[in-house]
Amino acid sequence: MASPHQPTVLIVEDEVDLAELYAAWLQDAYQVRIATTGEEALELVDSTVDVALVDRRLPGMPGDAVVAEFRRRNYAIQIAMVSAVEPAFDIMELGFDDYLQKPVTREDINSLVEMLLNRSTYDRESQELFQLLSKRAVLEAQFSEATLDNHDEYQRLDARITDLEGRLDSATDELTDDDFTALFRRLDTPQ
Numbered sequence: 001m002a003s004p005h006q007p008t009v010l011i012v013e014d015e016v017d018l019a020e021l022y023a024a025w026l027q028d029a030y031q032v033r034i035a036t037t038g039e040e041a042l043e044l045v046d047s048t049v050d051v052a053l054v055d056r057r058l059p060g061m062p063g064d065a066v067v068a069e070f071r072r073r074n075y076a077i078q079i080a081m082v083s084a085v086e087p088a089f090d091i092m093e094l095g096f097d098d099y100l101q102k103p104v105t106r107e108d109i110n111s112l113v114e115m116l117l118n119r120s121t122y123d124r125e126s127q128e129l130f131q132l133l134s135k136r137a138v139l140e141a142q143f144s145e146a147t148l149d150n151h152d153e154y155q156r157l158d159a160r161i162t163d164l165e166g167r168l169d170s171a172t173d174e175l176t177d178d179d180f181t182a183l184f185r186r187l188d189t190p191q
Contacts, residue, residue: 007050056083071095078116
């Protein structure tokens, strides 16, 4: 069973059996909360939640609206959409940090939560870069190169990634070898 000082994961999934399965997979390492509706998720989320796994299809308030409300409330929370909904270009407007398409395995869920917790230690620009890289990877897996090349929003996404990569590269170029080593040692150390 997780101890009180461990990170908290909020599972927002309307299929109760699936939500309980995710919780069983995570409960040894994390504090876990389950919401089966968007409204319930908004009641359970607070500043102690580190990661939220949100289904897009929820009764009443859809997962997209839940994510938007989490962002509006400005919680420092990493959010993954875990959904059977095939991603489309609309994902570029959603405020998630990663997207995992169902069906998923225990390893998928555990790796996702661990990765998101690691990302939460990064600065704001690095977090934005990883969020955009995740969206680009999802779209590249879903659509042909020709389709992506002809989509203006995708081209803007790609340009923003290039801009962020350039800015982050120049920032790391300014670090001394000791600072660079210390930065990555901190990122590799479990929180």
